[in-house]
Amino acid sequence: MKPMDKKNLDKFKKLLQATRAKIAGNLQHLEKDTLNTSQREAAGDLSGYSLHMADQATDNFDREFTLGLASTEQKVLNMVDVALRKIDDKGYGICETCKKAIPQKRLTAMPYTALCIKCQELEEKEPRQV
Numbered sequence: 625m626k627p628m629d630k631k632n633l634d635k636f637k638k639l640l641q642a643t644r645a646k647i648a649g650n651l652q653h654l655e656k657d658t659l660n661t662s663q664r665e666a667a668g669d670l671s672g673y674s675l676h677m678a679d680q681a682t683d684n685f686d687r688e689f690t691l692g693l694a695s696t697e698q699k700v701l702n703m704v705d706v707a708l709r710k711i712d713d714k715g716y717g718i719c720e721t722c723k724k725a726i727p728q729k730r731l732t733a734m735p736y737t738a739l740c741i742k743c744q745e746l747e748e749k750e751p752r753q754v
């Protein structure tokens with residue numbers, strides 16, 4: 625297995641850094657949203673929807689949805705960081721499970737992936753025990 629050449633590593637490094645910046649921006653935005661809602665509640669400012677239980681339920685749902693979204697983004701962010709470390713270690717682009725090269729087409733679409741399509745599909749069918 626030959627490692628990816630430097631030109632491609634640089635290309636994916638830039639791609640990963642751009643992805644990282646984008647996700648970090650999204651997360652900041654989500655955190656601000658969640659924080660705003662909590663602060664409003666902490667301040668006892670429920671007057672806006674205390675008379676409307678349905679609205680309040682929607683608000684809670686929105687917040688849970690935002691939190692779920694934030695944790696997904698956080699996971700991707702961690703994967704991006706791992707991938708960036710692999711670029712420095714020259715191990716980038718190698719499937720973690722079967723140790724074969726991940727096709728560049730897949731890496732271009734999902735630069736932070738650690739698995740080739742085959743292993744990813746297997747994993748989705750039978751999640752690894754953590």
Ligand SMILES: [Zn+2]
Nearest residue numbers: 719722740743
């Ligand atoms: Zn694989």
